[in-house]
Amino acid sequence: MSVLRFENVSKQYPGGHEALADVSFEVEQGEMLFVTGHSGAGKSTLLKLIHLSERPSRGAVVFAGRNLLKVRGGKVPLHRRDVGAVYQDHRLLAERSVAENVALPLILRGDRRADIGKRVREVLARLGLGHREQALPSQLSAGEQQRVGIARAIVSEPKLLVADEPTGNLDPTLAAEIMSLFASMPERGTSVLVVSHDLPLIKRMKKRVLILDHGRLMDDISPADLAE
Amino acid sequence: MSAQPPTNTVAAAPRTGVGIWLDQHLYSVVASLGRALRRPWATLLTIGVMAVALALPLGLALALGNLQHFAGSVEQSREIDLFLKPDIEVARAQVIAAELRSRADVAAVVVRTPEEGLAEFRARSGLGDALGALEENPLPSLLIVTPREDAPTLVDALQRLPETGLVQHDEAWRARLQGWLGFGQRLAWVLAVLFGLGALLVVGNTVRLDIQSRREEIGVLQLLGATDGFIRRPFIYLGAWYGLAAGLLALGLLLGSAHALREPLQALASSYGSSFMLGGLDAARGAGFLFASTVVGWLGAWLVTGHFLRQTRPTET
Numbered sequence: 001m002s003v004l005r006f007e008n009v010s011k012q013y014p015g016g017h018e019a020l021a022d023v024s025f026e027v028e029q030g031e032m033l034f035v036t037g038h039s040g041a042g043k044s045t046l047l048k049l050i051h052l053s054e055r056p057s058r059g060a061v062v063f064a065g066r067n068l069l070k071v072r073g074g075k076v077p078l079h080r081r082d083v084g085a086v087y088q089d090h091r092l093l094a095e096r097s098v099a100e101n102v103a104l105p106l107i108l109r110g111d112r113r114a115d116i117g118k119r120v121r122e123v124l125a126r127l128g129l130g131h132r133e134q135a136l137p138s139q140l141s142a143g144e145q146q147r148v149g150i151a152r153a154i155v156s157e158p159k160l161l162v163a164d165e166p167t168g169n170l171d172p173t174l175a176a177e178i179m180s181l182f183a184s185m186p187e188r189g190t191s192v193l194v195v196s197h198d199l200p201l202i203k204r205m206k207k208r209v210l211i212l213d214h215g216r217l218m219d220d221i222s223p224a225d226l227a228e
Numbered sequence: 229m230s231a232q233p234p235t236n237t238v239a240a241a242p243r244t245g246v247g248i249w250l251d252q253h254l255y256s257v258v259a260s261l262g263r264a265l266r267r268p269w270a271t272l273l274t275i276g277v278m279a280v281a282l283a284l285p286l287g288l289a290l291a292l293g294n295l296q297h298f299a300g301s302v303e304q305s306r307e308i309d310l311f312l313k314p315d316i317e318v319a320r321a322q323v324i325a326a327e328l329r330s331r332a333d334v335a336a337v338v339v340r341t342p343e344e345g346l347a348e349f350r351a352r353s354g355l356g357d358a359l360g361a362l363e364e365n366p367l368p369s370l371l372i373v374t375p376r377e378d379a380p381t382l383v384d385a386l387q388r389l390p391e392t393g394l395v396q397h398d399e400a401w402r403a404r405l406q407g408w409l410g411f412g413q414r415l416a417w418v419l420a421v422l423f424g425l426g427a428l429l430v431v432g433n434t435v436r437l438d439i440q441s442r443r444e445e446i447g448v449l450q451l452l453g454a455t456d457g458f459i460r461r462p463f464i465y466l467g468a469w470y471g472l473a474a475g476l477l478a479l480g481l482l483l484g485s486a487h488a489l490r491e492p493l494q495a496l497a498s499s500y501g502s503s504f505m506l507g508g509l510d511a512a513r514g515a516g517f518l519f520a521s522t523v524v525g526w527l528g529a530w531l532v533t534g535h536f537l538r539q540t541r542p543t544e545t
Binding site: 051053074077078079080081085091092093094095104105107108109110112113152 | 247248251252255444445447448449450451452453454455456458
């Protein structure tokens, strides 16, 4: 069953720049894949379409069987709760503690206070941040901040996790650990889409890779093809 | 860091919409109060400006209320003062009074002799020694006539009496006073609207600055799936807190002003033989004012956050 499907999607911005052109692909439930390409290839636009920060000019983006073109107004936030997001710059709330940052998706979902506390502690412990619950983001290292961002993205067990250059600021050892964590997510049924231009890392992960160039999907390489 | 697969052992129990709504409102109330308290000077400045803007029209309305109360007692005294000519004897004055009492449009007539008038004047004016130097009493007899209703014909009749020296009836003066009071009340309403609008803009601007400083945070919340209501709520509560605090401060300012004015005003009133007391706001009107000031704060924040959220909606193509 597919979680995400792009059907001949094009995106043209005002001014005429075509960021995506006739892109089609499908992401299965529990699948992990990479999207790579040079700067300006359309990776960010692809993420914006998934997140409903933008809408396609042509074609359809179907998420969990729902055509996102039909998701409007007050339904947009509900869609976003189904998509966990990890960013290169973490995007943590500076005035809130680690625990408060991680709790946000659960608060938005309307979980009980006691359940939220328990769930947050569990996820932070799993990511090795159990002792940093009350710290502010500014008191953490870059690696710790990235792990808090991941904890926030997975705490509500979204259907799809998208990560935009999640290892960009991390040393190779930490980057490998983060990738290993992402690779474990599909076992729980969460699909993972990682945008990265770190080709050595992508090759080591031996997952499916989509290659974008000037807004077009140039190649869709399966793990078997990648191994060859 | 462990790379173990996530094991979610906590299954969130289904919750009712009301439970979620209450929880999220409580979260917003606490968050907004905390935010206001973390910036005490900025908060005090906003509340102070709002309080002055709210206190001015309310103070004017209260002053007019007191004047209205005072004017009401003037309105009650509808007596017509009929001063007889100085050469009219007291006995003749009594006869005229009896004749007037027999008229259908007269409720009562009181005769005040020149001696009684002089004694009253001496007591009130404090000019006892000077009055003692007079060789004879210059005051005429006075008939205080109380009409049954408004009686312009009665005034005409009194003026036509051959013994009449002067008829004093303050109807025109009272009409002018009522005109001024009506104008003052309308002015108070106009000022209330203008200053209320000013208070609303003060809150709106403060919340707008707050939104600008938290733009990044709001963007993150939107990406995480926060609804417009979730984002708007802390700002609206912040505006309501500002409004409530400004209302309380405005009431405090007015109470302080009333306290400062009460004693000299009572001394002034008693020198005129009046027991006039400065009136204030009763509990119901005070609560109504606090409610109104809270609504002003709430509305200012609601308008600004609504404008901001409309600008941050995803592009609809």
